[in-house]
Amino acid sequence: MVADVSGFDASVFAQRLADGDIGAFDYVMSLAHAGDAAAQTIGGQMLLDGQGCVAQPAEGVYWFMQAAHQHSPMAMNMLGRCHENGWGTVVDYPLAAVWFRRAAEHGLDWGMYNYAHMLERGRGIGSDRGAAFLWFGRAAALGHARAMNFLARYYEHGWETDQDTIMARSLYERSALAGDYRGECSWASVLVAEERFDDAAIYLERGLSKAPAAFIEAMRETLGSSGNPRVRELLSTCLPASGT
Numbered sequence: 001m002v003a004d005v006s007g008f009d010a011s012v013f014a015q016r017l018a019d020g021d022i023g024a025f026d027y028v029m030s031l032a033h034a035g036d037a038a039a040q041t042i043g044g045q046m047l048l049d050g051q052g053c054v055a056q057p058a059e060g061v062y063w064f065m066q067a068a069h070q071h072s073p074m075a076m077n078m079l080g081r082c083h084e085n086g087w088g089t090v091v092d093y094p095l096a097a098v099w100f101r102r103a104a105e106h107g108l109d110w111g112m113y114n115y116a117h118m119l120e121r122g123r124g125i126g127s128d129r130g131a132a133f134l135w136f137g138r139a140a141a142l143g144h145a146r147a148m149n150f151l152a153r154y155y156e157h158g159w160e161t162d163q164d165t166i167m168a169r170s171l172y173e174r175s176a177l178a179g180d181y182r183g184e185c186s187w188a189s190v191l192v193a194e195e196r197f198d199d200a201a202i203y204l205e206r207g208l209s210k211a212p213a214a215f216i217e218a219m220r221e222t223l224g225s226s227g228n229p230r231v232r233e234l235l236s237t238c239l240p241a242s243g244t
Helices: 010-018 024-033 037-049 057-068 073-085 093-105 109-121 129-141 145-157 165-177 181-193 197-210 213-224 229-238
Strands: none
Touching (some): 109 129, 129 145, 145 165, 165 181, 213 229
């Protein structure tokens, strides 16, 4: 995946990659060496993923750092991801939280979302669900589909705010329409509760087609515990067989 950053024609560059342009990596790195922050961020992503080059995660971290020093929010967010997951560097949750916060404070929706997760889980920073609620809200206001789904949970359960099932329903729907797999499955659950089973099946199938195995198994357990025959029907038609 090529990072989506301002100041760099990512669409043209992505087309060069799609066309198999073997000089694309050299081109972006020439700009990176010349000090272009957007190129440094994209070059870092390519080195991290091994896209158009041999994967060199540590070198990718280096270029993210160069771009972050030039105030690139996407580079800051990627440094957070690298320290969170140990990509090209050691796992360091406190440092990941620092970089996510910097990206968030620079207005990046992904930084806001990732920082909210760190706050919610107390990972690398003191647990603060109130602050997580605020940052999820800021990311959702920018149209971040995943943040909408997590923000909906706060309204649904009355966490750090007054319970508001109407707001929760709206956020789940918006997240689903924006294509987030969690949002699609959450919206399917809302539709099941409203006995709109045919509509629920559409969104459940969409969500599960993109979901990781652990999430699919969690949905299998949730739906499998229902005594409603229509819900069990959803389980058999929308979920892949166990172990596949």
